[in-house]
Amino acid sequence: MKRVTIDPITRLEGHGKIEIFLNDDGSVEDVYFQIPELRGFEKFVEGRPIEEVPRIVTRICGV
Amino acid sequence: MRKLRLASYWASACGGCDVAILDTNEHILDIAAVADIVFWPVAVDFKYSDVEAYDDRSIDVCLFHGAVRNSENEHLARLLRQKSEVLVAFGSCAVSGGIPALANFKRREDILNRVYRESPSTENPESVLPQPHFTAGDITLDLPDFYRRVYALDDIVPVDYYLPGCPPTPERIWEVFEVIVSGQLPPAGSTVGVADHSLCHECSRVKKEKKVKTFYRPHEIIPDRENCLLEQGLICLGPVTRGGCGARCIAANMACRGCYGPMPGIIDQGAKFISTLGSIIDEDRVEDAGAVIDRIVDPAGTFFRFSMAKSLLKGARQP
Numbered sequence: 001m002k003r004v005t006i007d008p009i010t011r012l013e014g015h016g017k018i019e020i021f022l023n024d025d026g027s028v029e030d031v032y033f034q035i036p037e038l039r040g041f042e043k044f045v046e047g048r049p050i051e052e053v054p055r056i057v058t059r060i061c062g063v
Numbered sequence: 064m065r066k067l068r069l070a071s072y073w074a075s076a077c078g079g080c081d082v083a084i085l086d087t088n089e090h091i092l093d094i095a096a097v098a099d100i101v102f103w104p105v106a107v108d109f110k111y112s113d114v115e116a117y118d119d120r121s122i123d124v125c126l127f128h129g130a131v132r133n134s135e136n137e138h139l140a141r142l143l144r145q146k147s148e149v150l151v152a153f154g155s156c157a158v159s160g161g162i163p164a165l166a167n168f169k170r171r172e173d174i175l176n177r178v179y180r181e182s183p184s185t186e187n188p189e190s191v192l193p194q195p196h197f198t199a200g201d202i203t204l205d206l207p208d209f210y211r212r213v214y215a216l217d218d219i220v221p222v223d224y225y226l227p228g229c230p231p232t233p234e235r236i237w238e239v240f241e242v243i244v245s246g247q248l249p250p251a252g253s254t255v256g257v258a259d260h261s262l263c264h265e266c267s268r269v270k271k272e273k274k275v276k277t278f279y280r281p282h283e284i285i286p287d288r289e290n291c292l293l294e295q296g297l298i299c300l301g302p303v304t305r306g307g308c309g310a311r312c313i314a315a316n317m318a319c320r321g322c323y324g325p326m327p328g329i330i331d332q333g334a335k336f337i338s339t340l341g342s343i344i345d346e347d348r349v350e351d352a353g354a355v356i357d358r359i360v361d362p363a364g365t366f367f368r369f370s371m372a373k374s375l376l377k378g379a380r381q382p
Binding site: 006008010014015019030032034036037043047048049052056059060062 | 075076077078079080081082104105106107108109110111112132133135161162163165166168169173174175177178182193199201202204206207209229230280281282320360361364365
């Protein structure tokens with residue numbers, strides 16, 4: 001099976017990777033879209049004062 | 064003159080540093096006149112395989128944004144170090160962990176559980192977590208390892224220059240470009256695009272005797288625009304933070320958040336601010352001083368807001 005890897009996906013914020021698998025006659029058998037990043041804002045805003053949250057989550061995406 | 068080969072990469076980052084480069088506005092044309100972009104994921108479609116094919120040290124300057132949070136970030140840090148003549152830690156995340164390093168107060172497993180199992184917007188009936196290796200039939204897919212804590216770039220590879228800020232201001236970025244193009248590089252290891260004085264030095268507010276009776280949260284006070292914010296009871300990291308940003312937050316009547324990192328000679332910005340507090344709280348009795356400190360909701364997250372990865376603490380103790 002032929003494998004086509006697009007890594008990284010560009011011109012957007014964040015990290016993405018696409019793996020395309022082609023079968024013997026060249027048509028697409030399977031596609032996987034992967035997000036190879038995690039920062040964990042959902043967890044690390046816990047315990048912070050509420051007024052900090054808008055100033056922290058703006059760093060999820062700065063584009 | 065040969066054009067410079069320039070790379071810009073984001074590891075564990077938000078892209079705000081890339082946008083700050085674009086915010087140099089028409090200077091981006093000046094940059095394009097003297098430099099070819101050879102890797103810049105936010106703007107240009109080069110792949111990792113292209114970078115791997117470059118000769119070692121064939122990238123003249125690599126601006127590396129973002130912290131090192133996982134094994135992919137580490138791989139790219141090592142790859143770009145190998146391929147670059149000059150590696151710049153660009154922005155607070157690369158310099159000292161930045162906002163992503165607030166995760167260093169949490170344990171790895173608690174982060175994964177929150178994000179993939181407990182979050183109200185997550186549907187994960189099989190309760191699976193991301194696996195570094197996934198096999199389906201004869202297909203194997205790999206995801207990066209999520210590290211136990213966040214690292215700064217120079218924890219992983221040697222760094223030539225540091226350009227702090229969240230993000231660095233476009234004015235400072237352009238000045239640094241001018242220096243790069245001139246070829247008159249400062250000594251390796253320098254922090255560039257900054258002042259050697261504290262933020263207080265470039266803050267135009269009236270400073271009197273620093274004596275604080277209580278601290279306020281933003282919704283509890285409308286600070287005046289003339290006097291020192293710290294003296295008005297707002298947690299302002301100005302005394303321990305490098306200037307060079309132009310005191311933009313102060314101009315917006317907001318206390319300094321510390322993103323330009325510690326003053327020269329200070330190894331731990333947060334610890335230095337704790338020391339500052341010790342000298343400005345206007346109470347004689349320990350209990351009274353303690354009551355003032357108790358008004359600060361999240362001291363660690365506030366004092367180490369951008370610098371946790373380079374603090375002496377580094378992060379939470381994990382089993």
